[in-house]
Amino acid sequence: MSSILKSYLAFLLKSVSFLRHNFLGPRKSHYLSNSSETIVIFVTPWELSYIPLFSFKLGLCLLNHVNIQFLLGDIPVGPNKVSHRFICYILRALAFFSPLKVHLLSKIPPSKLDIENPIYAKLAYMNAIHYLKYEHDDQRFKEIENVFLCDLKKSATHLKSFFENYHFSRVIIPGGICQDTGLFFHFAGERKIITFDSGIDDVFQIAINGIAAYQSDISLIFREFKLQNEDHEFAKNKALEEIDKRFVGKSLFSYQPNQRTQLPKRERIRVLIPLNVCWDSAALGNFIYFRDSIEWLYFTIKLLLEKVSDCEVIVRRHPVERWEFGRSLNNYPELISDFITNPRFRFIDYEENYNTYDILKETDLVICQSTTIGI
Numbered sequence: 182m183s184s185i186l187k188s189y190l191a192f193l194l195k196s197v198s199f200l201r202h203n204f205l206g207p208r209k210s211h212y213l214s215n216s217s218e219t220i221v222i223f224v225t226p227w228e229l230s231y232i233p234l235f236s237f238k239l240g241l242c243l244l245n246h247v248n249i250q251f252l253l254g255d256i257p258v259g260p261n262k263v264s265h266r267f268i269c270y271i272l273r274a275l276a277f278f279s280p281l282k283v284h285l286l287s288k289i290p291p292s293k294l295d296i297e298n299p300i301y302a303k304l305a306y307m308n309a310i311h312y313l314k315y316e317h318d319d320q321r322f323k324e325i326e327n328v329f330l331c332d333l334k335k336s337a338t339h340l341k342s343f344f345e346n347y348h349f350s351r352v353i354i355p356g357g358i359c360q361d362t363g364l365f366f367h368f369a370g371e372r373k374i375i376t377f378d379s380g381i382d383d384v385f386q387i388a389i390n391g392i393a394a395y396q397s398d399i400s401l402i403f404r405e406f407k408l409q410n411e412d413h414e415f416a417k418n419k420a421l422e423e424i425d426k427r428f429v430g431k432s433l434f435s436y437q438p439n440q441r442t443q444l445p446k447r448e449r450i451r452v453l454i455p456l457n458v459c460w461d462s463a464a465l466g467n468f469i470y471f472r473d474s475i476e477w478l479y480f481t482i483k484l485l486l487e488k489v490s491d492c493e494v495i496v497r498r499h500p501v502e503r504w505e506f507g508r509s510l511n512n513y514p515e516l517i518s519d520f521i522t523n524p525r526f527r528f529i530d531y532e533e534n535y536n537t538y539d540i541l542k543e544t545d546l547v548i549c550q551s552t553t554i555g556i
Contacts, residue, residue: 188229189267196271199234203241204278218247223354225254225362226268232355233272240281251283256339258332258360259312260325291338292345304363305330307465311359314460315510316473336361344368351375357392358462378462394462428538442534444543450492452485453544455537457552458499459509464551474550475516481548482520493525497540502531
C-alpha cells in the first residue's frame with residue numbers, strides 16, 4: 182500500500198475514533214454556554230494532518246467559558262484538490278454529528294471583492310513558496326502561484342461575507358499564512374485573531390493576537406506584563422539551559438551536529454547571517470521592503486561587502502535541512518553566486534559539519550531575518 186493511501190486510511194480511522202469519543206454522546210443542549218461572547222474556530226483541511234480534529238476538540242474544551250461555533254473551510258485552495266476533497270468529505274460527516282453549529286464556507290453567500298487588492302497576490306506567492314519549497318520564479322512556480330491566486334480569491338468572496346454577516350468577537354485559526362488562513366487577518370477588522378501552530382517533537386505554539394509562527398508574543402509578554410521575579414528567573418534559566426544544549430548538539434530538536442569543524446579565529450569583523458528554512462511559516466510574509474528571503478539576503482550581503490571593508494560575511498544554511506523533511510529547494514550557491522568568489526564571503530551549507538553556535542561564539546554581529554538563534 183502506498184504511503185499516501187496509508188495516510189488517507191489513518192486519517193479516516195482517527196476521524197472515526199474522534200467521532201465516537203467526542204460527538205456521539207450528549208446532544209447540543211448539554212453544550213450551551215451562558216457567556217455572551219462567541220468565538221469562531223476555523224476548521225481547515227491540513228494535508229492529512231490531525232489539525233482539523235484538534236480544532237474541533239479545542240472548541241469542545243472551551244465550551245464552559247464561551248459560545249463556540251465552527252467554520253469549515255471546504256473550498257479547495259491549492260493544487261492538492263483530491264486530498265482536500267477527501268478530507269472535507271470526512272469533516273462534513275463530522276460536522277453533521279457535531280453538537281455545535283458548523284458553518285460551511287462554501288454555503289456562505291459570496292460578497293463582491295476588490296480583486297485588485299495586493300493581499301491576494303502576496304498570499305498566493307507565500308503559498309507557492311510553502312508548497313514548492315523554493316523562491317525563484319520559474320514556470321512551475323508561476324503556474325502554482327496562479328492556482329493559489331484563483332483559489333484564494335474564490336475563498337475570499339465567501340469569507341468576506343461571513344465576516345460581514347455573522348457576529349462574533351474572536352476567531353481561532355491554525356497557521357495564519359497557508360491556504361486561506363491568511364485571509365482572516367485581511368477581513369478581521371476589530372475582531373481578534375488567535376492562531377496556533379505545531380511543529381515537530383510535540384511542540385505547540387499559540388499567539389493571542391497575531392501569527393504563532395512569528396513568536397511575537399514572547400517579547401510582548403516580557404515587555405508588557407510584569408512577571409514575578411521567580412517567573413522571570415525560571416524562563417531565563419530554561420532559555421539558558423536550552424542554549425547550552427545547542428552548543429553541544431543535544432537540544433530539544435537536535436538540529437546541530439555533534440561532531441563538527443571549527444572556524445579559524447577571526448582576523449576582521451565577522452558577520453553571521455543564519456538562515457531560516459525559506460518555506461517555513463516563520464520565514465513567510467514578515468518583510469516590509471523585500472519580496473522574500475532571497476531578495477533580502479542578496480541585498481544584505483551586497484551592502485555589507487561594499488560598505489564595510491574590514492568585515493567578513495558568513496551565511497549559514499539552517500541545519501534542519503540536513504533532513505529531507507526540513508529541506509528547502511533553494512539553490513543558494515547559484516542565487517548568491519555573485520559573492521561566492523569574494524574572499525570575505527563564506528557560505529556554509531547544511532551538510533557541512535559546523536555547529537551554528539560554535540560560529541556564534543566567533544562572531545561580532547548576527548543579522549537574522551526570522552530565526553531564533555541565540556534566544
